[in-house]
Amino acid sequence: MTMNQEQFEFVCEHARGAMLLQTIADTLEWDERTGMPIAGGDYRATQVSTLRGMVHHRRTDAKYGETLQSLSENLVHEDPAGDVAATVRGLLRDWKRNHRLPQDLVERTSRATVKGQQRWDAARRADDFGMFQETLAEILDLKREAGQRIAEGTDRSAYEALLDEYEPDARVEPLNQVFRDLRVPLVELIESIREAPRQPNRSLLERDFPIAAQRDLSRFVAERVGFDFQAGRLDETSHPFCTTLGPRDCRILTRYDANWLPAGLLGTLHEAGHGMYEQGLRAEWFGLPPGSYCSLGIHESQSRLWENQVGRSRPFWQWLFERARSNFSPALDEVSLDELHFAINQIQPSLIRVEADEATYNLHIIIRFDLEQQLIAGTLSVKDLPEAWDARYRSDLGVCAPSAADGVLQDVHWSAGLIGYFPTYTLGNLASAQLFDAAEAELGGFEEMFSRGEFAPLLEWLRERIHHRGQCESGNDLVEKATGKPLSADSLMGYLSGKLRKLYRIAG
Amino acid sequence: MTMNQEQFEFVCEHARGAMLLQTIADTLEWDERTGMPIAGGDYRATQVSTLRGMVHHRRTDAKYGETLQSLSENLVHEDPAGDVAATVRGLLRDWKRNHRLPQDLVERTSRATVKGQQRWDAARRADDFGMFQETLAEILDLKREAGQRIAEGTDRSAYEALLDEYEPDARVEPLNQVFRDLRVPLVELIESIREAPRQPNRSLLERDFPIAAQRDLSRFVAERVGFDFQAGRLDETSHPFCTTLGPRDCRILTRYDANWLPAGLLGTLHEAGHGMYEQGLRAEWFGLPPGSYCSLGIHESQSRLWENQVGRSRPFWQWLFERARSNFSPALDEVSLDELHFAINQIQPSLIRVEADEATYNLHIIIRFDLEQQLIAGTLSVKDLPEAWDARYRSDLGVCAPSAADGVLQDVHWSAGLIGYFPTYTLGNLASAQLFDAAEAELGGFEEMFSRGEFAPLLEWLRERIHHRGQCESGNDLVEKATGKPLSADSLMGYLSGKLRKLYRIAG
Structure with a gap:
């Protein structure tokens, strides 16, 4: 038929x-x-x-x-x-x-997550995990039930069924394997960086960067990398995001901090990466899978690639340096390109995920991914969560939050019922590095291109290999087709290790 | 029952x-x-x-x-x-x-007005009424048919049925009478002004008024007269308007001209008047007649009252003068309060309705009101319209457009099928003057209040007499109840004549 x-x-x-x-x-x-x-x-x-x-x-x-x-x-x-x-x-x-999902379960979950976010917010303000414990347990029960119902009759676990909402067809075991492959060398690399005698001067980036000047530069950069302002807008908000309101109307939002340059500029590049992905989807399939983003991991790979592989690269700063210097004068008047580039690539274990650098960020994610799997499987109880959290922060990042507010209570996700969401962040980082490597191997000459402010060939490559494919393949298949090999930790580790060992002058 | x-x-x-x-x-x-x-x-x-x-x-x-x-x-x-x-x-x-209205008529009208606006726009650019003539005739036929259908079985004419959409329960004859009562003395007054030896210095208002400074002052004034920014916004656009997006969300939009002070400042007061009316409607009746604006004429009375009776008054400028002077320094450094106030009240017959002053504006409206009645009644044919238009402009305003673009083609209304809309502008002017008189008679001391920047008593009075009543009465009944007498030309003529004779030093 x-x-x-x-x-x-x-x-x-x-x-x-x-x-x-x-x-x-x-x-x-x-x-x-x-x-x-x-x-x-x-x-x-x-x-x-x-x-x-x-x-x-x-x-x-x-x-x-x-x-x-x-x-x-x-x-x-x-x-x-x-x-x-x-x-x-x-x-x-x-x-x-x-x-x-029965209507009743949907409604109970909706009520529990509305309450969950209120309780989480109150608990975080009061710095008291106990206030949130009961509601979190209730949310986890509801999500476990949802996962079980969705997984029924398939070979997937409840957690896998939840993960599937954000990363269709992803399986937990291969993911755990890739994350392990990443975690071990990453912890080692971060350890060496911590002990490196040469450290960047972070305070360069904390000088006076007037918001109006940041706005100008961010818009200039977003336009130059390829965000289409005929079919999009750049605005400001307290929690940056990207939203698509039609096939030719994508809005990105950023946030400026007058005393922290990376927030606005690299944050805008991040959102522009999301936005260019949305603008690259095929408009004639808008609202249907071939014209929709593949998965959250793939979405994140596009934002990370422009933020990190491009926006933290030396050629990019070679291109932007003089403009930034005159734009923010006198803040960067006495700063050299190498000093600025090093500062932008500072690696430093810290407590808060959203403030983490591109290397340690993944350790924050892997901790959450491991813990939420255990919570759904029932092998970790909610009451023991804070202790398990702190233990992992000590072992993986060598830091421990003095309070729950900066520890286990720092993220909104679980209170909102977003279980299976966290791993997509690191999936994005892995994919961004692997895609960038493949694009560079194929096109060559990125260093020279970027130093001239030329980004169109890279965007074109992404359009063709990723954007135009929509949901025609799963995230894994998409990466494998585009790069010629399955998703692994190799590119991301190679990228981080190569760049950071050089900057920090670590042998290896 | x-x-x-x-x-x-x-x-x-x-x-x-x-x-x-x-x-x-x-x-x-x-x-x-x-x-x-x-x-x-x-x-x-x-x-x-x-x-x-x-x-x-x-x-x-x-x-x-x-x-x-x-x-x-x-x-x-x-x-x-x-x-x-x-x-x-x-x-x-x-x-x-x-x-x-049968679906077929609605659809034909919709198509005709879409085409109408395109043809009107093209005709205006080409300065050729002939290009628009046929489409306008078609629109008028459709609107006549709609009016006849709505009026069927009632004692109303087709035109009255059309007018009813914007001004419920208004009748043409009393309106014609009031407009005649206004027209005769107004033409006389404008004639005397034209011949007055003392004239204001318009060029004061054409100096350099930086947009950012206008924005600050306009927002300050809107807030001070009582527009609630917790439940509203002020933005910029090319064609100013006011729109209500919820019971506590009213958006007003204005337009600044760096070399014409009144456009932004008095335009903002105008829109704030509309906005305060919307904000004064009873939220618990939102979406229902008791919580909806009474009529377009009443809506316009609120905008005009704040723009003209308040915003062009001497006490208002007494209050704002020093602030405006320092705000726009050096533009007004050498200007006196009286010079500024006189300039803001300049009366000068001109060709374009939307640029007209508060006195001659009404003559523009009466011409359109008379002509559209004849067009719907069939006593004036579309082909003879340009000639009839020019004849009235010569007799009433003493000016004649050198081209159709600045004459009969200047307004979008007819091309959009808005027949019966024009008279609501002058109804608004009549009502604003009559309401203001009644409020002053009851509360007293406006001069002193305004000169201190105190507008709350006036707003309160309008809230109670007009805003809170929604559609509980017709526009006419609302004015009559609030002021104790039927709507007439007396207040508006008294207001214009009193203020302008004094400024222009005309005896009478």
């Missing part, structure tokens, strides 16, 4: 309609986070929840699900990596996830 | 649901006009039209209409000026308007 074209068009139209409503809700949320008057919050919440309800209603529609089922049984003649198969597979996957 | 409470709640809920979707569409349009990336336009149009379609679907729902009918037959025990009666009356009125 062949595809039923009419059925295929019905599900596409249905999914596009849901996306239309979703992007409307996202527009309202963008407005809420950029400038809505404070008193408008209650009504805005009603508007957004009404729209989200309409989206959910569409996405769980029975006839839609049955049609997807029927289509999926007749895909034999379609290329599995083609747009049609990807559409049916992706839409059915989402429909099934929704369908397997 | 008494009110059926269940039915009443059903219609309120239904109407609130439509308003929820309407405010979402309005939020998207606000975003479109303030900063949406240019390439986002196509998708945004689809989002907005989908939402507008959902609103229309709700508002024309048959069961909703039947329930309103049934409720309206059982209103005998309700206070006609109370919230319940106003709700049923207002919702039924809107439903009937929609219901009486």
Whole structure:
């Protein structure tokens, strides 16, 4: 039997309609986070929840699900990596996830996570994990149940089913293996860096960098690397993010700190990386899997690649140096390119994930990934979590939080029910390094290109290998196809080790 | 029989649901006009039209209409000026308007006005009325038909039925009478002003007024007169407007001209007047007639009152003068309060309505009001319109446009099918003067209050007499109740004549 074209068009139209409503809700949320008057919050919440309800209603529609089922049984003649198969597979996957969760469980989880974030916030302010303990246990029970229901009848574990929401088709074992491959040499490298006699001058970056000048430079850099301002905007907010409001309307948001240069500039490059990925998706498939981002890990690989592989490279700073120096005069007047580049690449174990450098960041993630697996499996109880947290920070990073607020309570994720989300950050770092290596091997001459401010060839390569592929493959397959080998820790370790040993003058 | 409470709640809920979707569409349009990336336009149009379609679907729902009918037959025990009666009356009125227009006519009108605006724009650029003539005739035919259908079985004319959309329950004859009462003495007054030997120095206002300084001062003034920034925003756009996105979220937009002070400052006061009206509506009735603006004329009365009666008054400038002078130094360094106040009150017949002063503005409106009545009645043909237009401009304003672009083609309204809209501008001017007189008579001491920057008593008076009443009365009844007499030309003529004769030193 062949595809039923009419059925295929019905599900596409249905999914596009849901996306239309979703992007409307996202527009309202963008407005809420950029400038809505404070008193408008209650009504805005009603508007957004009404729209989200309409989206959910569409996405769980029975006839839609049955049609997807029927289509999926007749895909034999379609290329599995083609747009049609990807559409049916992706839409059915989402429909099934929704369908397997009873309304009651969804509502209880929604209530628990609203309460969870309030309790987490209060507990963090009071620096008292005990205040959050019960709610976290409740959230974990609900997420475990959700994972079990989604995994039912498959060979996946509950945790894997949760991870699948953010990283479709990822399996825990290979991931654990790659993370172990990364962790061991990374801990060693960080140890050597800590003991290195040559250290950068961090205070260079803490001088007076007026916000208006940062804004100008950040916009210039975002435009130059390839973020399209005809189809996007750059704004400011307290928690930077990237949101897509239509096939040609991507909004990125950043945050400037007048006494910490990297926050705004590299933060903008990070968000521009996300934004360029969204702008590179195929508009004609907007709202459907072939025109949607592959996974959170792949999304993060795009932001990290521009932030780190490009934005912390010496050629990039060679290009930007004079402009930055005159832009921020007198802050960098007496600073050399090498001093600045070294400062931007400082590695220093610290307590807070979101403030961590590109090397230690991964250790923060691996700790969370290991602990959340144990929490879902039930091999670690919530009450023992703070102790397990601190133990891992001591052994992996050599630091220990003086308080729960800067320790186990630092992230919002678990309180919001985001279990299986953390590993995608390090997946992104691994993929960014591996993709960059492959692009460089193929195109060559990045050093010279970047030092001239020329980034189009790299972006083009990413467009073709990653952006245009949407969800036609899983994140793993996408990386393997683009780079010619399975995702491993090799590129990231090679990149970090190569750059940092040179900067810190560590033999190796 | 008494009110059926269940039915009443059903219609309120239904109407609130439509308003929820309407405010979402309005939020998207606000975003479109303030900063949406240019390439986002196509998708945004689809989002907005989908939402507008959902609103229309709700508002024309048959069961909703039947329930309103049934409720309206059982209103005998309700206070006609109370919230319940106003709700049923207002919702039924809107439903009937929609219901009486066949879908086909609505669609043809929609297509004709989209084309109309394109043709109008092209004709204006080419300065060729002939290019627009045919489309305008088509639009007028469609609007005439709509008016006839709405008026069917009532004692109203087609034009009155069209006017009713913007100014519910207004009748043409009394309006014509008031406009005649205004026109004759106004033409005389403007004639005397033109011949007055003492004239203001307009060029004071054309000096260098940096936009950033205008922005600061405008925000300061808007806040001080009472626009609530907790429940509102002030932004910039090319065509200023005011839009309400929720019961506590009102956005006003203004436009600054670095070489024309009144545009930004008085324009902001104008929009703040609209905004304060919206912010003064009762939030608990949001989306229902008791919590909605009464009519366009009443809306305009609020903006004009703050722009003109307050913003062009001497006490207001007495209060703001030193601040403005230091704010814009050196532009106003050598200027006296009296010189500035005189310049701000310059009266000068001109060709373009939107650039007209507060006196001649009304003559622009009366010309349009007279001509559009004749066009709908069929006593003036479209082909003869340019000649009729020019003749009236010569007789009423003593000026004649050298080209159609600055004459009959200057406004977008008719091309957009807005017939019956123009008179609401002058209705607003008439009402603003009459309301201001009544407030002053009751509260007293405005001169002293304004010169201290104290505006709360005036705003409070407007809140109670106008804002809180929503649609509980028609615009005429509202003014009559608030001021103790029917709307007339007396206050506006008294205000203009008193102020201008003194400034221009005209006897009389």
